[in-house]
Amino acid sequence: MPREVYFYDPPDRFVAGTVGLPGRRTFFLQASKSGRTTSVALEKAQVSALAQRIDELLDEVVRRSGGTSDVPAVAPADLSDTAPLDAPIEEEFRVGTMALAWDAESERMVVEAQALVELDADSDEDLAAAEEALLQDDENGPPMLRVRLTGQMARAFAKRANDVVNAGRPPCPLCSLPLDPEGHVCPRQNGYRRGE
Numbered sequence: 001m002p003r004e005v006y007f008y009d010p011p012d013r014f015v016a017g018t019v020g021l022p023g024r025r026t027f028f029l030q031a032s033k034s035g036r037t038t039s040v041a042l043e044k045a046q047v048s049a050l051a052q053r054i055d056e057l058l059d060e061v062v063r064r065s066g067g068t069s070d071v072p073a074v075a076p077a078d079l080s081d082t083a084p085l086d087a088p089i090e091e092e093f094r095v096g097t098m099a100l101a102w103d104a105e106s107e108r109m110v111v112e113a114q115a116l117v118e119l120d121a122d123s124d125e126d127l128a129a130a131e132e133a134l135l136q137d138d139e140n141g142p143p144m145l146r147v148r149l150t151g152q153m154a155r156a157f158a159k160r161a162n163d164v165v166n167a168g169r170p171p172c173p174l175c176s177l178p179l180d181p182e183g184h185v186c187p188r189q190n191g192y193r194r195g196e
């Protein structure tokens with residue numbers, strides 16, 4: 001079966017968002033253009049890592065260009081997007097691996113999110129070979145979301161993604177673990193329940 005690639009170049013909208021209450025949220029990447037919307041689920045840590053890597057890559061582009069690139073140092077205020085995810089949210093797949101690249105010729109950030117695939121291997125060498133095969137742009141590979149963004153759109157995406165990640169449960173002031181609405185068992189208090 002041929003690989004399904006959800007391609008947006010550029011999207012009208014590309015955002016990270018959540019569904020559910022803090023502590024029980026499901027994270028999504030959502031791209032849309034001309035009435036077509038693609039939503040893929042991923043972990044909070046993946047959203048955080050993606051936002052961090054996008055900012056780092058854009059900072060490197062600015063540094064290497066000596067400030068002559070069209071990449072802003074911070075997210076443009078006019079591209080701020082605080083709207084919820086577009087409904088209905090239909091998960092196309094759960095993200096396993098992600099990749100980033102900067103296309104210097106067109107000055108576009110390329111973001112790829114590939115579906116999670118279960119690998120069955122008998123040895124570390126077999127596992128390494130299977131992982132390498134997944135990274136190839138094989139026509140029979142797992143589904144993929146591929147988005148090409150301007151520098152401005154990429155900065156705006158990273159800012160919103162960081163805001164979404166940080167909008168979860170507040171940290172415990174003693175141990176920094178997330179606080180549930182009913183409190184939590186704090187390891188710094190020898191297991192006693194800390195209420196708020």
